[in-house]
Amino acid sequence: MGSPKFSLETLDILNKNENINLSLVVSGKDKKRNRNKFRPTVVKQYAIDNNIEVLTPDSVNTDEFLSILREKNIDFIVVVAFGQLIKENLLKAYENKIINLHPSSLPKYRGPSPVQYTLLNGDKKTHASAMLIEKGMDSGDILSQKEIEINEDDDFTSLSEKLSNLGGQTILESILNYEDLMEKRVKQDDNKATFTKKITKEMGKIDFNQTKEEIINKIRAFVEFPKAYFSYKDQNVKILKASPVEIENPKISFVYKANKNDKIIIGCKNGGIRIEKIQFPGKKAMDTKSFLLGNDFEEGIYLD
Structure with a gap:
């Protein structure tokens, strides 16, 4: 599940790995983009180009959508910058099997703008975090975190590209070594949590x-x-x-x-x-x- 460019690297890494059967892509609706023409998200376009089934549901929290996942025998759901809140219906059905990529040193910078806040605060390093999705805002247990240095000339574009690539590797590792990482998973310390806001x-x-x-x-x-x-x-x-x-x-x-x-x-x-x-x-x-x-x-x- 993903929509923007940041999601693409994870999708590509999973799709090209011989141990992963990527059987469904879920993305946002087509939107008016260049010259007022409706165009798919980059994630949907990738799925079309690579002959992967793709859906753009109004909501992933319906019984109808859940039945589609069950028919396909889906084991894991990977979420990268998807844009829809995943609610109890799906959380219960796929408990501990919905893995989210969050580009920050969790529990630092939960919320919608972690890369921007990392740069705003002049941090010298950050992480790509693979975490389990639960009801809270980016509060789930961490399966894997990979650190990256931030250069003085890095900006949002360059750092996002680095985190997108590193994040794809982190997600892949989390699926291929799921049982081991589940045993070693780290509970986030809510007392150390900081939160980001939507950029205006x-x-x-x-x-x-x-x-x-x-x-x-x-x-x-x-x-x-x-x-x-x-x-x-x-x-x-x-x-x-x-x-x-x-x-x-x-x-x-x-x-x-x-x-x-x-x-x-x-x-x-x-x-x-x-x-x-x-x-x-x-x-x-x-x-x-x-x-x-x-x-x-x-x-x-x-x-x-």
Whole structure:
């Protein structure tokens, strides 16, 4: 069960393993995408391309859906970024047999946005966690956790790709070594749990009263959505990449530089940030040097 790109790696790893019989894919409904045409999720498209039966039910919590699983003699259900809440009917029928991939160091960062929060908080490492689904929010026992280092230049896109690949391996291991891992499973410590929220557009607004590290972490976390932004002459300008700059006694939100050599440097709480990749409304994202070859950005002003 899965829908977005993040689910694909696990699906591909399971499908290509000779010890796994992947007999059913469950995904979200077709949606209007490019040019207002209805298109399947990438997971559904993979299933079609690989001749795997695929369903897109309104709900997986019906007796009708459960009977389909029983007819197919399904042993395990794997869930990766599926989007539907799995309820008691299915939980009882497949007790301890529904395995979820959660890209965080559980019990840290339960909820819908673990990768973004990992980057927002400047963590140096994280995990791909294979856990049993139960009634609680990402609170089930952990079968396997694999650690990954986070590089300074990692953003949401690159870290998601790494966790997607590592997560697929973690899920595969959890199924092939299920009995052993079930005996050794680790109960989560709810007292150490932290929770994430759904990411909203408003969260992307940059506050230059923050440190350069906090601002750059926001840019890294929100590089796909909603993209970190600031206001410049009544336009919301998005930043897709930035680097830290040392400035003594910095002026908050002051534009120190705006030229093709220095790029755009803006002051913040403990120094400044150099904008490496920028996007103006209605324009394509581009590296700042190229942008400044054909566009002006005013130096020596305070941003709105």
